[in-house]
Amino acid sequence: MIRVALIPGDGVGPEVVREAERVMDACVSAGLADIRTELFPHGADHYLATGETLSDESFARLRDDFDAILLGAVGDSRVPDGRHARDILLGLRFRLDLYINFRPARLRLAELSPLRSADDRPIDFVIFRENTEGLDTGAGRIESAGGPDERAVSEAIATRAGVQRIVRSAFAYASSEGRGRVTLGDKANAVPHVYGLWRRVFTEVAADYPDLDADMQYVDALAMQLVRAPDRFEVIVTSNLLGDILSDLAAELVGGMGLAPSANVNPGRHALYEPVHGSAPDIVGTGAANPMAAILSTALLFRDGGADAAADRVEAAVDAALAAGIRTPDIAGSHTTEQVGAWIADHIGTG
Numbered sequence: 001m002i003r004v005a006l007i008p009g010d011g012v013g014p015e016v017v018r019e020a021e022r023v024m025d026a027c028v029s030a031g032l033a034d035i036r037t038e039l040f041p042h043g044a045d046h047y048l049a050t051g052e053t054l055s056d057e058s059f060a061r062l063r064d065d066f067d068a069i070l071l072g073a074v075g076d077s078r079v080p081d082g083r084h085a086r087d088i089l090l091g092l093r094f095r096l097d098l099y100i101n102f103r104p105a106r107l108r109l110a111e112l113s114p115l116r117s118a119d120d121r122p123i124d125f126v127i128f129r130e131n132t133e134g135l136d137t138g139a140g141r142i143e144s145a146g147g148p149d150e151r152a153v154s155e156a157i158a159t160r161a162g163v164q165r166i167v168r169s170a171f172a173y174a175s176s177e178g179r180g181r182v183t184l185g186d187k188a189n190a191v192p193h194v195y196g197l198w199r200r201v202f203t204e205v206a207a208d209y210p211d212l213d214a215d216m217q218y219v220d221a222l223a224m225q226l227v228r229a230p231d232r233f234e235v236i237v238t239s240n241l242l243g244d245i246l247s248d249l250a251a252e253l254v255g256g257m258g259l260a261p262s263a264n265v266n267p268g269r270h271a272l273y274e275p276v277h278g279s280a281p282d283i284v285g286t287g288a289a290n291p292m293a294a295i296l297s298t299a300l301l302f303r304d305g306g307a308d309a310a311a312d313r314v315e316a317a318v319d320a321a322l323a324a325g326i327r328t329p330d331i332a333g334s335h336t337t338e339q340v341g342a343w344i345a346d347h348i349g350t351g
Ligand code: IPM
Pocket: 089, 090, 244, 276
């Protein structure tokens, strides 16, 4: 039994989570998995109505009573400082210590890539984005606010233990999944303290995996190589902010944000699954939101929960939908969010 907390959130979040739920239900009906879901109201509406972003009580329940959280999206222009989004998404990442942000990029159909070379080059790599440190912790200060001498300082934090655990996870994954190479994306030439530590730790961990090719690249060159020769990458490990940027680039290479799933994980303890895309306010209610990223996130959830058969079936059903042209407009289709979700759920039942 996998206990799943659903936080649909804002914008298209509820629309794509509804379809993800439909697909999870189909897996349960097909006897492929055993899950129990519970809905949490957190998001902009809840914040505006109650003043609560994520209460301590809800946090404690999410921490103690569930094996996994499935989040849709958070972000709403009625909360201009994004306070609720920060408390909910970054709050859960930090407070549950979800130090791995696992972001796979696999080209499921050559025509989905904007790259001309995609026909003869398989793109299939994963990004291990560090998820609890870096520049994203909010640490820093403003000095002399508003004055001519104003200074803003954002602190990038890297600890040996924090870097070690994400780099080790990346190498362990490469080793167990039969991937031949791990690439570090850093910027040690310009930011020597933080990325010097990353390079030292990466080199130390690599020594424990003599069979794997360990490659260190400055992130600007890495971004260029991702476009020129994406098939050269297998596992990329990088810091929080660099991983944020690279994972959007990676998503675009394989069909866009509508297809990019992710898992925020502290192995054996807590996990939060979410499509990489945001709340997309411009398409709310139009039926144009692609539910595949959320649906593929449930495949990651099933896989981590030990329901491999369900994970395999969800992935196969998404592939079948893509091949059959059951797609939303972002990937050159004319189906709605609900039609895509329903087709995939049906396919699970008959597959
Ligand atoms: C992501 C998003 C978030 C991040 C934002 C919404 C804080 O861009 O999950 O990639 O920066 O991690």
